[in-house]
Amino acid sequence: MNPAYSVVAVTLVAVATLVIGAFGMRLSRTTSDFYVASRSVSPMLNSSAIGGEYLSAASFLGVAGLVLAFGADMLWYPIGWTAGYLLLLVFVAAPLRRSGAYTIPDFAQVRLQSGQVRRVCTLLVVGVGWLYLLPQFQGAGLTLRTVTGAPQWMGVVLVATIVVVNVISGGMRSITFVQAFQYWLKLTALLIPAFFLLHAWTLDGSPAPVADGDWFQPLGSGDGTSLYTTYSVMIATFLGTMGLPHVVVRFYTNPDGHAARRTTLIVLGLLGAFYLLPTVYGVLGRIYASDLVAAGAADTVVLELPSRMLGGTLGELMAALLTAGAFAAFLSTSSGLTMAIAAVAGQGLSSWVQRSDHRFVPRLSSISALRIAAGTCVLVPVTLALLAEPISVASSVTFAFALAASTFCPLLVLGIWWRGLTARGAIAGLVGGGLCAGVAPILTIAVRPDGWFGVLMGQPAAWSVPIGFALMIGVSLATRSAIPANVSRTMVRLHTPERIDVDRRF
Template structure:
C-alpha cells in the first residue's frame, strides 16, 4: 500500500493537536487553568473531552481485533466500558466534584485527613496510569508500522513527544479542547469507511462471516464454569474500574458544580454508546474479508486493513488514511488524559509535599512531572513484548476497580471509613489485582488457577472492599473529627446553603 496518504493523515492530526494545544496555552494563565481548566468546562465540551480520552487504542482497534478473533463474548468489553459510567453517575460524579479536590489523592486527604493515604493513592495512580499508557504507545507503533511501513519505535516516540508537548504547553485547558476535537475525529474516522465497507459487502452479495459456530455464541457456545467466571471477571473489572480511572475522575473536577458533573456523565453515556457500535462491525467484516489475521498477532490491525482489501485502489487508500488518522487521535487523546492525571498528582507532590516544597511553582512542577511520567512507559514500550491492547487495558481496569472504586464509594457514602482501613484496602486490593496477571504472564499458568490469576477482578474487588470495611471497624477511633462537615459538603447541592454550624 502507498503510505503517502497515511503520512499525510498522521501529519494533519499531529499539527491539529499541537495547534489546539498552542491555543490552550494562550488562555492558560493560572494554576487552576493548568490543573482543572479553572473548573469552568461546560457539560457538552467536557462530555466530548471525556469521550475522546476514554476511547483509547483498546476501543478504536482492540475491540475489532477481539471480536474478529473470539466473537460474541468480546462484546462484554464495550458494554462494560459504557455501563461503568452509569455507576459513576449514580455513586461518584457529583459528590466527587463537590469535594473541591484536584486529584484522587487530594480527595483521599480531604476525606481522611491522612498523608499516608495520600502517598499510597499517589503510587496507585502512577501504576494505573503507566498500565494505561504502555498499550497506547505500543499501539501507535503498531499502527504506523502497519500503514506506513515505519519502524515501530517511530509511532511510539511521536505520540509520547506530542502528548508531553501538549500537557506542558497548556495543561488541562489545552487537552480539553484537544480531546473534544479528537472524539469527533475518531467517530468520523470509523463511521465514514464503515459506510463504504457495508456498501461493498452488499455489492458482493452479502457473504457470511467465515467463523466456527462458537464464535457467534455467548460463552463460547458452552456455559462452562471457567467461561462464566471469565465473563463476570470482565464485567466486574469494566463496570467498577471506570469510576477509579484517574484520567476519567480528574475530568469531573473541571465542571463548575455537581449538577454539571451529572449532566456531563449523561452526555458521555450517549457519545460512547454511539461509538461502540462501530468497532463490532469491523470485527464481523474482518471474518468475511480478513480471516487470515486471526492467530497472526495482527488482529488489532483489522480496521486498518479492511478498506484496502475490500475496496482497494485510491479510494481504499484514502479510507485507510482516515482510519489511521482516527487511530492516531485515539493514542494521542487517551495518552494526553492519562499524562495529565499523572502530572497533576506527581506535580502536586513535587511542589507541595516533597523536598522541593516552596522551590517550584505548581505549573513548573506539573511540566516536569509530565516529562517524567511519560518517560517510564515510553522505555517499557520499546522493550516490552507487544500484547493485545484491549487485554492490557483490562489489567488497568481491574487494578482501579480493586483500589479506587472501594475508596471512592466508601469515602463518599460511609462515614465510618478510616485512614488505616483505606490503606489496607488500597494495598490489599491492589496487590491481588496486580499479582494475578503478573503470575499468569511470568509462569504461563493454565486451567482454573490461570483463569483466576489472569482475571482477578471477581475476587480482588471484594478483597479491597472487605479490607477497607473490616480494618475501619477495628479502628473506629481513627474516624476523622471533621467527617460530618466533609459528608455534608459531598452530598449537599451547591445551590443549597449549608448551615454554618456544620
C-alpha cells in the same frame, strides 16, 4: 497500502493536535487552569473531552480485534466500558466534584485527613496510569508500522512527544480542547469508512460471517472457566471506570455537581454511539480478514479492511482516515493519562519545605512541578513499550480496569457513602486490593500460567475487588476510634447541592 496517504494523515493529526493545544495554552495562566481548567468546562465540551480520552486504542482497534478473534461475546467489553459510566453517575460524579479536590489523592486527604493515604493513592495513580499508557504507546507503534512500514519505536516516540508538549504547554485547559476535537475525529474516522465497507459487502453478496454456533463463542475456553471470566470482565469494566484517574479528574473540571451529572449522561450517549462501529469492523473482519487471527494481528483488522474490501485509491483514502482516527485515539487517551499522573506527581514536587529561618516555602511552583512531572512520568511506559513484547491492547487495558476497580472504586464508594471509613482501613484496602490486582498481570505476562490459576490471574477482578472492599470495611470497623473528627462536615459538603451554603449551616 500506499504509505504516503497514511503519513499525511498522521502528520495532519499531529499538527492539528499541537495547534489546538497551543490555543489552549493562550488561555492557561493559573494553577487552576493547568490542573482543572479553572472548573469552567461546560457539560458538552467536557463530555466530548471525556469521550476523546476514554476511547483509547482498546476501543478503536481492540474491540474489533476481539470480535474478529472470539465472536460476539467479546461485546461484554464495550458494554462494560459504557455501563461503568452509569455507576459513576449514580455513586460518584456529583459528590466528587463537590469535594473541591484536584485529584484522587486530594479527595483522599480531604475525606480522611491522612497524608499516608494520600501517598498510597499517589503511587496507585502512577501505577494505573503506566499500565494504561503502555498499550497506547504499543498501539501507536503497531499502527505506524502496519500502515507505513516505519520502525515500531517511531510511533511510540511520536505519540509520547506530542502528548508531553501539549500537557506542559497548557495543562488541562489545552488537552480539554484537544480531546474534544479528537472524539469527533475518531467517530468520523470510523463512520465514513464503515459506510463504504458495508456498501461493498452488500454488493459483494458475501454470506454471514460464521455459523451461529461459532459466532457466540463464550469468554474463556467454553468450560467451567467461561462463566467466571465473563463475570470478572463485567466487574472490572463496570467498577473500574469510576476508579480511573484520567476519567475521575475530568469531573473536577465541571462548574458544579449538577454539571457533572449532565456531563455523565451525555458521555453515555457518546460512548453508546461510538461502540456500534468497532463491532461492524469486527464482523466484516470475520469474512474478509480471518487470516489475521492466525497471524497474531487481529488488532489491525480496522486498518486492513479498506484495502481488502475496497482497494484502489478509495481504499487507501479510507485506510488513511482510519489511521488518523487511530492516532487520535492514542494521543487523546495518552494526554489524559499523562495529565493525571503529572498532576499527582507534580503536587509532590511542589510540596512545602522548611527553610533555615523556619519559614515554609514551596520547592517549585505548582505549574513548574506539573511540567517536570509530565516530562519524566512518561519515560517508564515509553521504555516498556519499546522493550516489552506486545500484548492485546484490550487485555492490557482490562488489567488497568481491574487495578482501578480493586483500589480506587472501594475508596470512592465508601469514602462518599460511608462515614465509618478510616485512614487505616483505606490503606489496607488500597494496598491489599492493589497487590492482588497488580501481581496478576505480571504473572500472566511473565509466566503465562495455565488452568484455573491462569484464568484467575488473567481476570483478577472477581476476587481482587471483593478483597479491596472487605479490607477497607473490616479494618475500618476495627479502628472506629480513628474516624476523622470532621467527617460530618465533609459528608454534608459531598452531598449538599452547591446552591446551599454549607459554611453557614455549620
